[in-house]
Amino acid sequence: MGAFAEWQPEYAARGISTFPVVVDDKLKKPAVKGYLKIGLPTSSQLALKFPAHEALGIACRRNKLTILDVDTTDERELADGLTKHGPTPFIVRSGSGHFQAWYRNGGEGRRIRPDPERPVDILGDGYVVAPPSMGSRGRYAIIQGSMDDLDRLPAMIGTRVFAQPATSLSEDKPKIVDQSDKPIHRVSGMRDGDGRNNSLFTRALRQARLATTKEELIQMVHHANTQFAEPLPNEEVLSVSASAWKYKQAGRLMVTGGEATAVIFQSDIDHLWDRPNAISLLIRLRLAHGHRNGGEFALSSAYAESMDMSVPTFRAARDDLADRFFIKIVHPGGRGKNDPPIVRLL
Structure with a gap:
């Protein structure tokens, strides 16, 4: 019997639904579709269907968990x-010797490298591989606590983030804003059709290479x-500059041949391995809007034609990104030709 079938009842007894995960070299991917919505009855059925799988995953948000994912063997980071x-x-x-600290979910969301200088992710959405899964480099192990502690996990603190105020070009004092559910910058009424926004980013x-x-x-x-000819507002200059500087600090300045390159993490591929159209759309959105720091933008069906997709295929890819917490649909649209969906990247 594999780790998933053996430990599924242990997690289920504590109200946590699990699903089987396939580990292939460095890639970890769920063995089933719809894994972020799996409840306890389905999880129990999967334990019978996948008795030999040696890795198990947990959907964080559904199971009210937030994981501090420390992507290094350095215990000082933990x-x-x-x-x-x-x-x-x-x-x-x-x-691989990296660490996970488990907390009770308080709406933290899925935040990859919230501090670009630290190898730490906050996983309140998406999924996490759980112990005692067998990974490509060894088995996941509980090094502090026991399964009984899952019933009394504390809430995570200190998840507020800093953002630059959109007031003047010279002002550089950070202000506190709420965590992931609120945008750091909201640029109202901005249109990207003329390309100024993308060109400036x-x-x-x-220029971040030189500054x-x-x-x-x-x-x-x-x-x-x-x-x-028509400059963008100062708040857009601040937003674009802050994002580019963050890329520089994280060592992620990838501009080749005069073109910007979207950043896709391994964890993104893990979460979208079965949705190639969603990956393509995510890359396009990060290229066009990744610098907005949580700002909202229209996501109309015009994207379908630009990506050589049918409208139903595009809408399915958009919905996949929303279901798996890569975008948030702020306004669903649909009340006429001039009422497109409004979304923001998470």
């Missing part, structure tokens, strides 16, 4: 994370913005 987000009785070490990525400080980058982007 200690720093526990200091920032509070102690928890349940800690896991993956087969591409320029910001190139030595964030303030210097803002001035460079501001100067580039003045070259447009």
Whole structure:
């Protein structure tokens, strides 16, 4: 009997539904579709259908879990994370020696590298591979606590984030905003049809290679913005500059041949392995809107033609991204030709 079938009842006894996961080299992918919506009855049936699978996954949001995912073997990063987000009785070490600290979900959402300088993710959406799964480099193990602690996990603290205020080009004092459910910047009424927004972001990525400080980058982007016949608002300059500087700090400046490159993480592929059209749409959206830091934009069916997709295929890809927490549909649209869906990237 594999780890999934053996441990599915243990998690189910604590109200947590699990599903089988396939581990192939470095890739971890669910063995079934609809895994983010699986409840306890279906989970029990899957244990009978997949008796030999050696890895199991848990949908975080459905099971009211948030995982502090420390993507390094450095225990100091784990200690720093526990200091920032509070102690928890349940800690896991993956087969590769990385760490998971488990908390009760408080609506944290799925945030990959919220601090670009730290190898830490906050997983309140999506899924996580759970112990005692066998990974490509070894078995996941509980190194602190026991299964009984899953009934009394604490809530995570310290999940508020910093963002730059959209007031003036010279002001650089951060303000506190709420966590993932609220946008850091909301650019109202902005239209991207003329390409100014994307053009400015591409320029910001190139200039970030040369800038030595964030303030210097803002001035460079501001100067580039003045070259447009109709410059963009100052808040857009600040938003674009902040995003480009974050890419620089994280070592993710990838501008080749004058073009910006979208960043796709391995975890993105893990979550969308069975939805290639959704991956294509995600890449397109990150290229066009990834610098908005949570700002909202229209996602009409015009994208379908630009991506050589049928409208039903495009809508299915859009819905997959929403179901798996890559985008949030703020307004569903549909009340006429000039009422497109409004979304934001998560």
